[in-house]
Each structure stands twice: as C-alpha cells, then as structure tokens.
Amino acid sequence: MRLAPFVAPAVVAGGVWAVHAAPVVTSIEVLRRRALPALAGVGRSDHVGLTFDDGPDPASTPLVLDALDRLGWKATFFMLGSMTRAHPSVAREVVAAGHEIAVHGDEHRSELFRTPGAIADDLSRALDTVAGATGVAPRWFRPPYGVLATAGLRAAKRLGLHTVLWTAWGRDWRPQATPDSVVEDVLAGLRPGGTILLHDSDCTSAPESWRSTLGALPALAEALGARGLAVGTLAEHGIALAV
Numbered sequence: 474m475r476l477a478p479f480v481a482p483a484v485v486a487g488g489v490w491a492v493h494a495a496p497v498v499t500s501i502e503v504l505r506r507r508a509l510p511a512l513a514g515v516g517r518s519d520h521v522g523l524t525f526d527d528g529p530d531p532a533s534t535p536l537v538l539d540a541l542d543r544l545g546w547k548a549t550f551f552m553l554g555s556m557t558r559a560h561p562s563v564a565r566e567v568v569a570a571g572h573e574i575a576v577h578g579d580e581h582r583s584e585l586f587r588t589p590g591a592i593a594d595d596l597s598r599a600l601d602t603v604a605g606a607t608g609v610a611p612r613w614f615r616p617p618y619g620v621l622a623t624a625g626l627r628a629a630k631r632l633g634l635h636t637v638l639w640t641a642w643g644r645d646w647r648p649q650a651t652p653d654s655v656v657e658d659v660l661a662g663l664r665p666g667g668t669i670l671l672h673d674s675d676c677t678s679a680p681e682s683w684r685s686t687l688g689a690l691p692a693l694a695e696a697l698g699a700r701g702l703a704v705g706t707l708a709e710h711g712i713a714l715a716v
Contacts, residue, residue, distance in 0.1 A: 514668025516710030522668035523548040529563035530674035533683040537673040549707045554579035554599030561606040573706040575613035589624035640667035645686040646678035652688030
C-alpha cells in the first residue's frame with residue numbers, strides 16, 4: 474500500500490508526457506503526407522513549395538538569394554529569432570528580394586524536451602523578432618528538427634501561425650552531403666505538390682554544408698523543370714488549410 478503514492482505520480486507524469494509528445498508521430502513523413510497533408514505542406518499538384526531553414530546567415534543567405542534570382546525562383550525562409558537578432562539586415566535582404574518570411578523558433582531546440590511555457594515564450598519571441606526586423610507578419614511556423622509537441626501546435630495557433638513541415642528534404646545538413654546527394658535525396662522523396670526542405674545556414678549543421686545546397690540548386694531546377702513542376706513560396710503553393 475505504501476507504494477501507491479509513488480506509483481500514482483509516475484502514472485500521471487507518464488500521461489502528461491504522452492499528451493505533450495503525441496504530435497511527434499508527425500515526424501514520420503509518409504504518415505503526415507497521407508493523414509495530414511496540410512501539415513506536410515502538400516499543395517497544388519503542378520507546384521513545389523521551396524523552403525529554407527536556419528537563417529538568416531551573412532555567409533550564405535546572400536549567395537542563396539543570388540542563386541534563386543538567377544533561377545527566377547521565390548522561396549519561403551524559416552528564420553530563427555536568434556539569427557535574425559544577430560543579422561537583421563540579412564533578414565531584410567530576403568524580404569527585399571521578394572521571398573516569403575516564416576518562423577523557425579527562437580532557439581534551435583527540440584520542443585520535445587522543453588516545457589509548454591518555454592515553448593510558448595520561445596515562439597512568441599521569435600515571431601516578434603522576425604516581424605520586427607523584416608516589417609512582415611509571418612504566416613508559417615516550422616519547429617526545429619521538425620519535431621512537434623502539443624504545446625508548440627497550440628502556441629502557433631494562438632499566434633496566428635500555420636504549422637507546416639515538408640515532404641522531401643535534401644539532407645544537406647550532413648557533413649557528407651554533396652550537391653549531387655542533395656539533388657538525389659530531394660528527388661527521391663518528392664511528389665507533385667510537395668514541399669522541399671533545404672538550409673541556407675550551417676548554424677546547426679555541418680560547417681559549410683550550405684555549399685552543397687547552393688551547388689545543388691541549378692541541377693534541381695533542371696530536374697523539376699523536366700517534371701513540369703513550378704517552384705515557389707508556400708503562399709503560392711495552395712495548401713488546403715483548415716478554416
């Protein structure tokens with residue numbers, strides 16, 4: 474009988490954790506694409522949503538902007554609050570080049586191991602920072618590592634942000650990534666109407682891994698053009714959001 478006071482809190486804690494961590498199942502790309510297409514970023518079948526995470530970064534973001542300009546592409550940039558505070562002028566360059574601004578959180582930390590209060594505070598600070606630096610009210614949110622907790626979904630909704638992940642990525646954050654591997658990985662997971670995840674900064678990736686991303690863009694453009702797919706921002710992508 475004396476065991477009960479110790480067992481009950483453990484059961485309660487386990488239940489709270491299960492609720493907190495439940496959305497982590499959306500990390501499974503096939504599951505979210507089929508069951509939660511809006512969260513996965515599924516849009517028009519003739520279009521691909523192009524997104525970049527982890528900037529703005531003065532070493533790499535301007536080069537990515539130049540490459541996108543040469544290709545005639547626009548993209549959605551999921552910015553970190555911490556990077557935006559450090560490099561506000563680069564954030565404004567993204568806007569001036571005609572791209573869409575979104576929020577990636579303030580610190581690049583997984584929601585899974587943070588309290589609900591810390592998650593809400595982080596997202597609110599990131600939104601204020603990115604909006605203040607760019608003069609644009611972001612519409613989209615993507616959590617660090619693509620890992621969602623219940624508190625993150627709720628905080629994003631309260632702030633008027635739509636949470637969106639991706640359907641294909643270039644795994645360009647790896648030290649062994651190359652331009653060829655980025656293209657291969659993107660195309661392996663891409664379906665018409667998909668959303669691509671790349672990175673315009675190496676702040677949480679292998680040093681200078683962004684060079685593989687940059688080198689992959691021309692070949693990626695050729696491959697997507699051959700498939701008859703237009704490329705653009707999430708705003709242009711036609712994601713069927715819940716009302």
